Amino acid sequence: MRYIIYGAGAVGGVIGARLFEHDHEVVLIARGAHLDAIRERGLTLETPSSSQQLPVRAVGHPAELQFSPDDVVLMTMKTQHTEAALNDLRAAGAGELPIICAQNGVENERLALRRFSRVYAMLVILPATHLVPGIVQAHAEPTSGVLDAGRYLSGTDAVIEQIAADLNASGLSSRAVGDVMRWKYAKLLSNLGNALQAASEPDENGNRLHARMIEEATSCYRAAGIDWASEDEMNERRRAMSRLGTIAGGARGGGSSWQSLARGAGSIESDYLNGEIALLGRLHGVPTPVNAVLQQLGERMSREGLPPGSIRASEIERMVERA
16 A cells, blocks of 8 residues: 555654654645645654664645555645545545545545545544644654554444554554544543643633533533544553653644644634534533633634633633623
């Protein structure tokens, strides 16, 4: 297989780097200064114990590729960019290629299935950072992350079993699982705190808000008849990463939403994380004031270019009470 990694940021860059260093053919689709840096000097992968520059091929658009039946596409951009990326893939002739949604949230697979018939969902537990063009950091070792995957909505096949085997042989932990969406709904619960982490420094007020977000979400799941993996199951999979380490230059600043604000990316994923819970709440008559406020706050902070940690959790609590 040739692995086309569409969105070579933190998660996509680490997956592509790990596959490349274990002799798989990899093409990264990146943009802007990050693309320029990779083309000029390769992709730099930093871990707690090493730093290496990898001469991975990188392009700026799917139209630059000649697709073959042996290609698979891993979608690793944030959800707000997925629809445009899928349209570009389709226009470039990706046709019946397998589309693997290695992304947070649960909306990407539905977007992909509107356009492609072979869609797979992938659970992503991969602590990584991308703040500097040309550089991605993997904070866990010796296994960089967990990437369980299966057909969307359910089941496995030879394609996803081969992908899991390749990832397992490349410094990652991956299983082909028939109930992958059950795992992705569990991961969504842990991602609900992304916007809160990006907006404010941790304190007791933030802890209360986070607990309320989870309560709202699980109430929505029950009302919608959605099953999700237990916290014990998720913790067991996280243990496959062994340990987190410190990379030269300092500790990891924050998750994906924190990084979006820190880079001034201009958009954030809260519409598809907290917004997914707000949507379920509206569909099933469940109040979700905390998730609705965090959804709107994340969007406003990214639109106005506010830096991470700009708003106290106590102020967010007041926003929730007013809502």
